Amino acid sequence: MNEMTITSAQYITNLDGVNSTIKTTVDDVQMWVGIDPANRHYAEIMRQVAAGTLTIEDAD
Amino acid sequence: MSKAAELAALIGSGQAQGDRNLIINGAMQVAQRGTSATVGPNGTGEGYTVVDRFSNSLSGSVVSTFSQSTDTPSGFANSAKIDITTADTSLGGTEFWHLRHGFEGQNLQLIGKGTSDAKSITLSFYVKSNKTGVYTIELQDVDNDRRNSLAYTINNSNTWERKSLTFKPDTTGAFTNDNNLSLRMNFVLVAGADLKSGTFYNGTWGSDVLGNRVDSNQVNLGDSTSNEWYITGVQLEIGDVATPFEHRSFGDELARCQRYYSRSTGQNVHGKQYNSSTWLGDPQYPVTMRATPSVTTTGGQYSSITTDTSKDKFFFSRGSESCYINDWAADAEL
Numbered sequence: 001m002n003e004m005t006i007t008s009a010q011y012i013t014n015l016d017g018v019n020s021t022i023k024t025t026v027d028d029v030q031m032w033v034g035i036d037p038a039n040r041h042y043a044e045i046m047r048q049v050a051a052g053t054l055t056i057e058d059a060d
Numbered sequence: 061m062s063k064a065a066e067l068a069a070l071i072g073s074g075q076a077q078g079d080r081n082l083i084i085n086g087a088m089q090v091a092q093r094g095t096s097a098t099v100g101p102n103g104t105g106e107g108y109t110v111v112d113r114f115s116n117s118l119s120g121s122v123v124s125t126f127s128q129s130t131d132t133p134s135g136f137a138n139s140a141k142i143d144i145t146t147a148d149t150s151l152g153g154t155e156f157w158h159l160r161h162g163f164e165g166q167n168l169q170l171i172g173k174g175t176s177d178a179k180s181i182t183l184s185f186y187v188k189s190n191k192t193g194v195y196t197i198e199l200q201d202v203d204n205d206r207r208n209s210l211a212y213t214i215n216n217s218n219t220w221e222r223k224s225l226t227f228k229p230d231t232t233g234a235f236t237n238d239n240n241l242s243l244r245m246n247f248v249l250v251a252g253a254d255l256k257s258g259t260f261y262n263g264t265w266g267s268d269v270l271g272n273r274v275d276s277n278q279v280n281l282g283d284s285t286s287n288e289w290y291i292t293g294v295q296l297e298i299g300d301v302a303t304p305f306e307h308r309s310f311g312d313e314l315a316r317c318q319r320y321y322s323r324s325t326g327q328n329v330h331g332k333q334y335n336s337s338t339w340l341g342d343p344q345y346p347v348t349m350r351a352t353p354s355v356t357t358t359g360g361q362y363s364s365i366t367t368d369t370s371k372d373k374f375f376f377s378r379g380s381e382s383c384y385i386n387d388w389a390a391d392a393e394l
Contacts, residue, residue, distance in 0.1 A: 014366045014375070015334075015340075029356060032364075038240055039352055
């Protein structure tokens with residue numbers, strides 16, 4: 001079973017200026033990941049952040 | 061037991077009621093992502109690729125074409141098919157291939173797992189393969205690190221057969237009552253020696269032990285490029301009896317699948333001017349999704365996408381120019 005390959009991650013803010021989404025590339029596919037522990041992509045991003053192998057950039 | 065007593069027992073168990081199948085898309089009708097995909101080797105192409113709610117999980121060198129098929133038993137329109145295209149006759153110890161289905165914990169509370177009132181569950185399905193012999197079905201309690209497995213036998217080559225397997229109640233380890241993954245069901249197609257080296261669970265729940273997971277007689281579906289395996293009519297229900305497959309309409313099944321994955325097809329959604337510096341669009345998902353999803357798009361002009369905790373829609377936006385999206389997909393799979 002393969003681990004997701006995540007090559008970038010950046011917070012995106014909603015219209016209220018709150019971080020609501022992470023723009024990322026998972027297995028060569030660009031996606032916009034909801035900040036929700038029940039989202040499997042978000043859970044994997046946070047697992048890799050905790051492991052020190054991924055950093056989420058601040059929103060522009 | 062008389063027929064009347066059997067009927068009374070069935071009604072009392074709740075099995076005679078509608079909506080008794082815990083499986084979504086058990087008749088393999090819905091395939092939103094596509095109707096065929098290459099899976100393998102070494103995990104390539106695993107996950108959800110063809111029929112909704114059924115995913116592949118694998119390691120090792122076997123490769124297959126996974127597809128939605130019209131080869132079915134009477135009364136069905138579709139099945140899922142695994143056609144081996146690269147064989148491996150000498151499996152590594154931990155190599156495996158599972159066709160999987162995942163369940164939310166909040167949909168399993170009726171089983172009463174982890175309580176003194178825990179109930180048996182019965183799995184039934186139609187299966188067909190040229191590769192006769194013993195196969196394993198595995199249940200994985202993700203919340204409590206517990207497993208259970210049972211074996212079934214394909215007796216006749218290239219013949220649809222209905223199988224039913226009853227898993228005993230488990231009074232240890234309750235499923236968490238939320239929208240997260242609590243239970244996985246694995247149809248084992250390939251398993252290396254390390255997964256068969258212990259004492260097979262054989263219907264009794266226990267702690268997670270690698271060597272106990274698969275029947276020692278499990279066949280290797282991946283040992284020849286001539287091998288094919290089909291499945292449909294998958295049903296998991298409370299009780300000790302496999303009742304007839306509960307057919308649902310395509311629309312009903314599609315809506316259930318869309319809780320986990322939905323997509324547009326040629327929608328071309330255009331945004332509107334939100335204020336002097338922002339154009340905004342807000343496509344709606346067909347049904348409320350299980351979790352705030354991950355969104356992907358094909359084509360369009362926009363600068364960013366933001367998901368919404370309502371799980372009902374997402375936003376795409378652009379600065380002072382108009383914006384649009386050709387198509388989108390939203391993934392909230394387990």
